[in-house]
Amino acid sequence: MADLTELYQQTIVEHNRSPRNFKTLGHPTNHAQGDNPLCGDRIDLQIELDGGVIKDIGFQGSGCAISQASASLMTSAVLGKSPAEAERLFRSFHDMVTGGADAPADPQTLGKLAAFAGVRQFPARVKCANLAWHTLHAALAADPAPISTE
Amino acid sequence: MTTTRQAPSRSAASGWDLARIRADFPILATTVRGKPLVYLDNGATSQKPRAVIDAVSRFYETGNANVHRGVYALSESATAAYEGARSTLRRFLNAREDREIIYVRGTTEAVNLVASSFGRLKVKAGDEILVSAMEHHSNIVPWQMLAEQTGATIKVIPMNRAGELELDQYERLLTPRTRIVAVAHISNSLGTINPIKQMAALAHSRGVPILVDGAQGAPHLVLDVQDLGCDFYTVSGHKMFGPTGIGVLYGRAEHLEAMPPYQGGGDMIRSVTFEKTTYAPIPAKFEAGTPDIAGVVGLGAAVDYLAGLDRAAALHHEHDLLAYATTRLATVPGLTIVGTARDKASVVSFVLNGVHAHDVGTIVDQSGVAIRTGHHCTQPVMEFFGVPATARASFAFYNTRDEVDVLVEALQGVRKVFG
Numbered sequence: 379m380a381d382l383t384e385l386y387q388q389t390i391v392e393h394n395r396s397p398r399n400f401k402t403l404g405h406p407t408n409h410a411q412g413d414n415p416l417c418g419d420r421i422d423l424q425i426e427l428d429g430g431v432i433k434d435i436g437f438q439g440s441g442c443a444i445s446q447a448s449a450s451l452m453t454s455a456v457l458g459k460s461p462a463e464a465e466r467l468f469r470s471f472h473d474m475v476t477g478g479a480d481a482p483a484d485p486q487t488l489g490k491l492a493a494f495a496g497v498r499q500f501p502a503r504v505k506c507a508n509l510a511w512h513t514l515h516a517a518l519a520a521d522p523a524p525i526s527t528e
Numbered sequence: 529m530t531t532t533r534q535a536p537s538r539s540a541a542s543g544w545d546l547a548r549i550r551a552d553f554p555i556l557a558t559t560v561r562g563k564p565l566v567y568l569d570n571g572a573t574s575q576k577p578r579a580v581i582d583a584v585s586r587f588y589e590t591g592n593a594n595v596h597r598g599v600y601a602l603s604e605s606a607t608a609a610y611e612g613a614r615s616t617l618r619r620f621l622n623a624r625e626d627r628e629i630i631y632v633r634g635t636t637e638a639v640n641l642v643a644s645s646f647g648r649l650k651v652k653a654g655d656e657i658l659v660s661a662m663e664h665h666s667n668i669v670p671w672q673m674l675a676e677q678t679g680a681t682i683k684v685i686p687m688n689r690a691g692e693l694e695l696d697q698y699e700r701l702l703t704p705r706t707r708i709v710a711v712a713h714i715s716n717s718l719g720t721i722n723p724i725k726q727m728a729a730l731a732h733s734r735g736v737p738i739l740v741d742g743a744q745g746a747p748h749l750v751l752d753v754q755d756l757g758c759d760f761y762t763v764s765g766h767k768m769f770g771p772t773g774i775g776v777l778y779g780r781a782e783h784l785e786a787m788p789p790y791q792g793g794g795d796m797i798r799s800v801t802f803e804k805t806t807y808a809p810i811p812a813k814f815e816a817g818t819p820d821i822a823g824v825v826g827l828g829a830a831v832d833y834l835a836g837l838d839r840a841a842a843l844h845h846e847h848d849l850l851a852y853a854t855t856r857l858a859t860v861p862g863l864t865i866v867g868t869a870r871d872k873a874s875v876v877s878f879v880l881n882g883v884h885a886h887d888v889g890t891i892v893d894q895s896g897v898a899i900r901t902g903h904h905c906t907q908p909v910m911e912f913f914g915v916p917a918t919a920r921a922s923f924a925f926y927n928t929r930d931e932v933d934v935l936v937e938a939l940q941g942v943r944k945v946f947g
Contacts, residue, residue, distance in 0.1 A: 382891060382941075385890065386887075386945045386946075391945065417903075418903055442884035442885075442887050443884060500890060502890070
């Protein structure tokens, strides 16, 4: 069961049980829906952008523990950040779980998101971990405001 | 207990030598993550006996040539093997004639063929196509595509909470506008065995033909399409111990003869000019292009293998596994079985309270257990039972009670992870 505890870190189990930012927003500026059609994971994400930062963020959804915990931890991680900072975090996270070039040398630099480092050993579950982030990317891309290049 | 699996001969079915049967399937002796493979995903695809693997290899090593073309010895023997397997499959299904056996890629292609070809022949705007609430997407989507093209509508035979079709409703849904009934022999996600003979008789009493999706029927049941009274029956070779990529559409000759071709190309023609093509008689009319000859040879070998088994004892053993698994799974805290029809094949779908099926699948995989998790290509069934997904153990005649025990033990591990 050693491998399993790598995947189902305490943080992940806990965030699945009590997801953060599991809510709808009163005044969302951006939103997107993410689906993993083959497994039925679903995330509805709302963002309130204000003054160039993610002022509030909330999600609703259903699916496996990995997908729901990832949405919970993603929303916590990007709250208060600019879209550009959020996208950088997405790249680091994505590469951490897929073994890509932008993976941080030390996953701990990603804080609580490091809990997903073990997903790399479970290729079938990578899409579960990434769903919330792809949904975030889609929500930010739909931003009607001019895209900042920093 | 995992340690008792060295002696897998325990079976309630007398005369069923489980150890000998398992020895016919090389993959069953392999390990996964250092544990013996416990393969409980037979509804997705079955494993292959040595006889099938060898037949395919032998064909490529000593028998390979194209069929229906060459005048040389090798092509003649390949053609004989290809057409000989057609007779084997005709006997397997108890069709009247060899020409009622059409080789296709599998059930999906078989349903698409009928929806497209029979649909073009018979279905018009305002007509109705009757499918059941428990159909696999492959027996829904091709009919929806036909309905979109023609302006026909899809009607759905409802089911009860046990996962049994409501036959009184079925009878009411058979109207003068009904052009075809399409229903699964056995539900892949619930295990329900549908009363096909009765449903076919009802359809025929209204002059409506019936297509039976036999993807899950063929691996479990002894088949007789004449006794069932169906007009079309579809088979996927890979689910009945044959190779992937090959299957059969059985169709009554009178239908197949009236139906237009599905695909055009070589082998399906009588003569071609740029002005007009005339088509070959059935079955060639529906077999355009070079077919999966090695697949056909392998499928024939799978049928021969099944014919050498005591099918009644195999089915008895599967029923024992179903009963044993149903009882044992009920001991897992928070587990609910989805699909409790009285007449069921050896398929057990279940949900664990508070744990998503994909997490269940990943966790039992650590014990070498392969089960299917998800919606099983039956999203309307999941919606009906109000679950996003289920885990499904589907048994073949080579599975053992000990393997059920490994699954149950692995499911206890789910609670260790999720508390």
